[in-house]
Amino acid sequence: MRVFIGTDHAGLEFKEHLKRVLADAGHEPVDCGAFSYDAQDDYPPFCFEVGERTVTEPGSLGVVIGGSGNGEQIAANKVPGVRAALVWNTATAQLARQHNDANVVSIGARQHSPEEAADLVLEFLRTDFSGDERHVRRIGLISDYERDRHRPAGGQPTT
Incomplete structure (x- = not known):
C-alpha cells in the first residue's frame, strides 16, 4: 500500500524510522517532508500535502507526525475528504479504521518510542473499515x- 508521510521538525527522526519499517512490511512510503531539520518549520503544509495526496489516490493512507499529533490531525482534517485520527494506543488505531474509516493517522512522536509509534501506524494500516x-x-x-x-x-x- 502507498503511504504518504509528513512531519515537521518534531517528527523528522521518527519519520525516517517509519519509512524503513513500512518498506520492510511491504508498503510504499512516500515522503511529503520535512526533508531537513528546521526548528522553525510549520507543520500545516506537510499535513495538507499528505491529506491531498491521500484523498486523490484511492487505496492509499496517510501518516502525519508532530510532537503531540494534535495540531497535525487538525491540519490534515482541513483537507476535504480526509478523516484524520489521533491515535495513542492499539485500540484507538483499530477503532479509527474500523468505525471511522480514517484515511490519515496522526502520531505524536514525543509521546511514544519509535518502535511503539511504528506499531500503532502498522496496526492502523492493517485494520479494515x-x-x-x-x-x-x-x-x-x-x-x-x-x-x-x-x-x-x-x-x-x-x-
Missing part, C-alpha cells in the same frame, strides 16, 4: 456537512 451501516451513515453525515455546511434534518445523510 467494518462497513457497518451505522458507521457508513455517520461518515455520510460528516461528508454531507463537509460538502454543504448544513446539518441534515433527521440525522440522515442526503446521499
Whole structure:
C-alpha cells in the first residue's frame, strides 16, 4: 500500500524510522517532508500535502507526525475528504479504521518510542473499515456537512 508521510521538525527522526519499517512490511512510503531539520518549520503544509495526496489516490493512507499529533490531525482534517485520527494506543488505531474509516493517522512522536509509534501506524494500516451501516451513515453525515455546511434534518445523510 502507498503511504504518504509528513512531519515537521518534531517528527523528522521518527519519520525516517517509519519509512524503513513500512518498506520492510511491504508498503510504499512516500515522503511529503520535512526533508531537513528546521526548528522553525510549520507543520500545516506537510499535513495538507499528505491529506491531498491521500484523498486523490484511492487505496492509499496517510501518516502525519508532530510532537503531540494534535495540531497535525487538525491540519490534515482541513483537507476535504480526509478523516484524520489521533491515535495513542492499539485500540484507538483499530477503532479509527474500523468505525471511522480514517484515511490519515496522526502520531505524536514525543509521546511514544519509535518502535511503539511504528506499531500503532502498522496496526492502523492493517485494520479494515467494518462497513457497518451505522458507521457508513455517520461518515455520510460528516461528508454531507463537509460538502454543504448544513446539518441534515433527521440525522440522515442526503446521499
